[in-house]
Amino acid sequence: MSQSRLVVLAAVAALIAAFFAFDLGRYFSFELFRSQQAAIDAYYRARPLASAGIFFAIYVAVTGLSLPGAALMTLVAGAIFGLLWGTVMVSFASSIGATLAFLASRLVFRDSIQRRFGDNLKAIDAGVEKDGAFYLFALRLVPAFPFFVINLVMGLTPIRTRTFYWVSQLGMLAGTLVYVNAGTQIARLESPGGILSPGLIISFTLLGIFPLIAKWIVEAVRAQRVYARWPRPGRFEQNVVVIGAGSAGLVSAYIAAAVKAKVALIEKHRMGGDCLNTGCVPSKALIKSARLLSQIRRAAEFGIKSASADFDFADVMERVQRVIRAVEPHDSAERYAALGVQCIEGEAKITSPWTVEVKSAQSTRTLTTRAIVIAAGARPFVPPIPGIEEVGYVTSDTVWELRRLPKRLLVLGGGPIGCELTQCFARFGSQVAQVEMLPRLLIREDPEISAMVLKRFREEGINVLLSHKAKEFRIENGEKILVCEHGGSDVRIAFDQLLCAVGRIANTRGYGLEELGIPVAKTRTVETNEYLQTIYPNIYACGDVAGPYQFTHTASHQAWYAAVNALFGGFRKFKADYSVIPWATFTDPEVARVGLNETEAKEKSIAYEVTTYALDDLDRAIADGEAHGVVKVLTRPGTDRILGVTLVGEHAGDLIVEYIAAMRHGIGLNKILGTIHIYPTLAEANKYAAGAWKRAHAPGKVLGWVERYHAWMRG
Ligand SMILES: Cc1cc2nc3c(=O)[nH]c(=O)nc-3n(C[C@H](O)[C@H](O)[C@H](O)COP(=O)(O)OP(=O)(O)OC[C@H]3O[C@@H](n4cnc5c(N)ncnc54)[C@H](O)[C@@H]3O)c2cc1C
Numbered sequence: 001m002s003q004s005r006l007v008v009l010a011a012v013a014a015l016i017a018a019f020f021a022f023d024l025g026r027y028f029s030f031e032l033f034r035s036q037q038a039a040i041d042a043y044y045r046a047r048p049l050a051s052a053g054i055f056f057a058i059y060v061a062v063t064g065l066s067l068p069g070a071a072l073m074t075l076v077a078g079a080i081f082g083l084l085w086g087t088v089m090v091s092f093a094s095s096i097g098a099t100l101a102f103l104a105s106r107l108v109f110r111d112s113i114q115r116r117f118g119d120n121l122k123a124i125d126a127g128v129e130k131d132g133a134f135y136l137f138a139l140r141l142v143p144a145f146p147f148f149v150i151n152l153v154m155g156l157t158p159i160r161t162r163t164f165y166w167v168s169q170l171g172m173l174a175g176t177l178v179y180v181n182a183g184t185q186i187a188r189l190e191s192p193g194g195i196l197s198p199g200l201i202i203s204f205t206l207l208g209i210f211p212l213i214a215k216w217i218v219e220a221v222r223a224q225r226v227y228a229r230w231p232r233p234g235r236f237e238q239n240v241v242v243i244g245a246g247s248a249g250l251v252s253a254y255i256a257a258a259v260k261a262k263v264a265l266i267e268k269h270r271m272g273g274d275c276l277n278t279g280c281v282p283s284k285a286l287i288k289s290a291r292l293l294s295q296i297r298r299a300a301e302f303g304i305k306s307a308s309a310d311f312d313f314a315d316v317m318e319r320v321q322r323v324i325r326a327v328e329p330h331d332s333a334e335r336y337a338a339l340g341v342q343c344i345e346g347e348a349k350i351t352s353p354w355t356v357e358v359k360s361a362q363s364t365r366t367l368t369t370r371a372i373v374i375a376a377g378a379r380p381f382v383p384p385i386p387g388i389e390e391v392g393y394v395t396s397d398t399v400w401e402l403r404r405l406p407k408r409l410l411v412l413g414g415g416p417i418g419c420e421l422t423q424c425f426a427r428f429g430s431q432v433a434q435v436e437m438l439p440r441l442l443i444r445e446d447p448e449i450s451a452m453v454l455k456r457f458r459e460e461g462i463n464v465l466l467s468h469k470a471k472e473f474r475i476e477n478g479e480k481i482l483v484c485e486h487g488g489s490d491v492r493i494a495f496d497q498l499l500c501a502v503g504r505i506a507n508t509r510g511y512g513l514e515e516l517g518i519p520v521a522k523t524r525t526v527e528t529n530e531y532l533q534t535i536y537p538n539i540y541a542c543g544d545v546a547g548p549y550q551f552t553h554t555a556s557h558q559a560w561y562a563a564v565n566a567l568f569g570g571f572r573k574f575k576a577d578y579s580v581i582p583w584a585t586f587t588d589p590e591v592a593r594v595g596l597n598e599t600e601a602k603e604k605s606i607a608y609e610v611t612t613y614a615l616d617d618l619d620r621a622i623a624d625g626e627a628h629g630v631v632k633v634l635t636r637p638g639t640d641r642i643l644g645v646t647l648v649g650e651h652a653g654d655l656i657v658e659y660i661a662a663m664r665h666g667i668g669l670n671k672i673l674g675t676i677h678i679y680p681t682l683a684e685a686n687k688y689a690a691g692a693w694k695r696a697h698a699p700g701k702v703l704g705w706v707e708r709y710h711a712w713m714r715g
Helices: 003-021 031-048 048-065 070-141 147-155 161-187 192-196 199-229 247-258 273-277 279-297 315-332 331-337 415-426 447-459 552-568 598-603 619-623 656-662 669-673 684-696 698-715
Strands: 238-243 262-269 341-345 349-352 355-359 362-375 378-380 408-412 431-435 463-465 469-476 479-486 488-494 497-500 505-506 540-543 583-587 589-596 608-614 628-636 642-649
Touching: 003 070, 003 262, 031 048, 031 070, 048 070, 048 147, 070 147, 070 161, 070 199, 070 273, 070 698, 192 362, 238 247, 238 349, 247 273, 247 331, 247 341, 247 362, 247 552, 273 279, 273 315, 279 315, 279 378, 315 331, 331 341, 331 362, 362 608, 408 415, 408 469, 408 479, 408 488, 408 552, 415 447, 415 583, 447 463, 447 589, 447 628, 447 642, 469 497, 469 698, 488 642, 540 552, 598 642, 608 684, 619 684, 628 684, 642 656, 669 684
Parallel strands: 238 262, 238 362, 262 341, 362 540, 408 431, 408 497, 431 463
Antiparallel strands: 349 355, 355 362, 378 505, 469 479, 479 488, 583 589, 589 642, 608 628, 628 642
16 A cells, blocks of 8 residues: 555544544534533624634534534534525535545545456446446435445545535535524424424424435436437327236236226237246146156056056147137137227337337337336247257247157256156156256255155156256267266267257347347346336336246236336335245146245355155145155244245145245244144145144243143142
8 A cells, every 4th residue: 555545544544543532422412512502602603704614624524534423513504504504514514525535435445446346346337437427416315325435435436526526515415405404493492392393393304205305306317317318209099008918918908907097918929928828838738648647657556457548649739739728718819808908919119218119910000108018028048059950949939839759858957847848758758868057956946855856757767967068969870969068078868859948038139128228137137126117217027028037926926016106106116025936846746935945045144944844744645645745944043934935745836825825924833833724635734844843842841840730630
């Protein structure tokens, strides 16, 4: 560190140390001021300039050294100097003090911080260079961050000193005025009854609502900045236009129509989106057929000498289509039109924050709208592995077109979609090799949960290859080959059909986001705030396109927030609540989860206790021949409050609902234990898990006394 820096650091440290060593903070108390107010007033009247100078110097020192007391001094300024002069003095003194603290922080710390964290700070620095003045203005206006923290942190950024000074002075002016004004009222407080004087009440109300007003101003300024380059229509045809008629879009449109808004729902492909056409519905229909086959094969276990199934894979896939057709009316344009939604077939493109262009085979039209909800979904991600295009592949979008069962199927991916489809095809009779780069299937679940699924997969003859990284696809002598890297050497897998299931990425291109400058987050989803607003406050995103979850139920959950905020956000906005998010993977055994699992609790350093109940002990599971699986509950230590539950076994996705409701409504394990569960059901597992927790927390001492009481009663 250079000499000048050392001197500044030493001087600042010495002054701060002196402040605390001599307990100078005791002079910054409101009581002391009140007790000395008459003397201070007299001194001010006798020597106004000297008093102003002394006050100014102390204020600059306090703020420059980042000492506590500035807020009190601002009130005192009002009390001594009145509204006008108090505001002028505090405004200049606080800006000068803040700039001194800013300069000290820059001089002492900036270079070393840049040296150590320069790469990580690049994005922040670039942002500050572009928009620093606005951010500083917002921080100054909304007093959510401590004054001294802003000074010190800003010193580490590339913002210019001049800019820092004037933006600080301007940004703090309104807050200063409100505080000084409150100070003028306090000065007039003669008796406890004065607390109820209208002046004081108004001043304190202003003090309380100021942060809200300031936040509102910042939002308005921010909105003004993004909207500036777009012409705003004089009137709007629609209250809201929804792009995409999948789970998120359908629910958004439904809610808008239910509250009598004029809503247009635009779909370029098929109503119902992924869930109905290529996701949840077909996959669950396929799982049902595969499961039936697996049960027929287990006939002897159930006392049936012989049972066999003769089937044609094409018929199974046709049934899947029949199921889709049966569910289709729920998501149809006719149904939504009857509900009051204007359903439009065509490709939507956002052309301005208030206009959406819709292109269909017949025509192109533009809709004007007050708000837009983007619900454009996601698509399968196909990794750029050399040779993948040459060998060809199906994804969760196209697998439903297969009519011939692949003899040797290679499934790339060990996530929920990969696992569900792997098990189905294996049960139909394909030889399935499932390749996963990570060391476990279902990596989001706890290791022993993944292990349960893995065990069953291997028992069913699936060739699960973990920690295998796909390197290259080849065609050798007409045979398709995947070359994987595993433990430092190459592994070759021959196959007939590749199913690529390595994840899904949000649809963020080609419908106007680029032109409007709506950013895409690191997760490759549309960037939104907690209200699901994009940088344009009237454009919202929900469902797979917004993340962070990719489920139908989270898409519809978010849709409620997007629709309600889009229509009524002017009055009140709601933050999307992700506190209790459940999901299930419909393999056999099923894996369902809500809240935290053990891995996440450890990662987040959250204290927890684990209670498990194994389903092999459950009467109904034994009777059904499905005596396997577990209920694993995490609770907050010393309480019955549930942090999370993982359930593995038959109908886990249904059984977990009791825990979802419990978590959502703050019900603990004691209440679950106190609830009558029907005998014999699988749902009893939930109660037994609660019972296991209760036994582990039995009050040993009390029971000792009770035992003695019984012994005494026996005489
Ligand atoms: C095989 C599989 C199984 C699944 N199983 C489950 C499950 O069991 N449970 C579960 O909860 N989730 C499951 N999912 C996930 C679930 O399907 C998705 O999370 C859900 O469909 C997301 O809904 P969405 O509305 O966000 O998007 P989508 O359903 O993808 O809808 C987006 C719609 O927007 C349309 N669109 C896009 N761009 C435009 C444009 N410019 N103009 C007009 N229209 C446009 C698309 O055509 C599409 O119809 C599964 C997914 C797959 C692939």
